[in-house]
Amino acid sequence: MFTNRAFLTDVRRIALPITAQAMIMSLLLLTDQLMVGQLGETAVASVGLSAKITAIVTVVLAGLATGTTIFCAQYWAAPTPAGSGRSSASASGSAWSSPAA
Numbered sequence: 001m002f003t004n005r006a007f008l009t010d011v012r013r014i015a016l017p018i019t020a021q022a023m024i025m026s027l028l029l030l031t032d033q034l035m036v037g038q039l040g041e042t043a044v045a046s047v048g049l050s051a052k053i054t055a056i057v058t059v060v061l062a063g064l065a066t067g068t069t070i071f072c073a074q075y076w077a078a079p080t081p082a083g084s085g086r087s088s089a090s091a092s093g094s095a096w097s098s099p100a101a
Contacts (some may be wrong), residue, residue: 025058 029051036043 032047032051033044036047
């Protein structure tokens with residue numbers, strides 16, 4: 001399907017750390033469940049609830065980061081690259097002012 005080796009190398013270079021980070025987060029949640037599992041069902045339910053809240057916050061922040069990246073890339077590709085500084089400044093300002101952050 002893809003014959004460009006440089007592109008595939010770049011994709012692997014980006015995908016491996018992202019995959020490792022996702023695996024580490026999953027192992028962290030599993031470790032939380034295993035450590036708290038001996039304390040009873042209320043404690044396990046509390047850890048499960050906090051894991052769901054953490055997942056929601058992570059998805060919101062990932063969406064914000066993706067939107068910021070797209071916003072900056074559009075300005076970067078524009079004929080006047082001076083707008084990219086403005087777009088990244090406004091995007092980071094909105095990231096710090098969002099209630100999820």
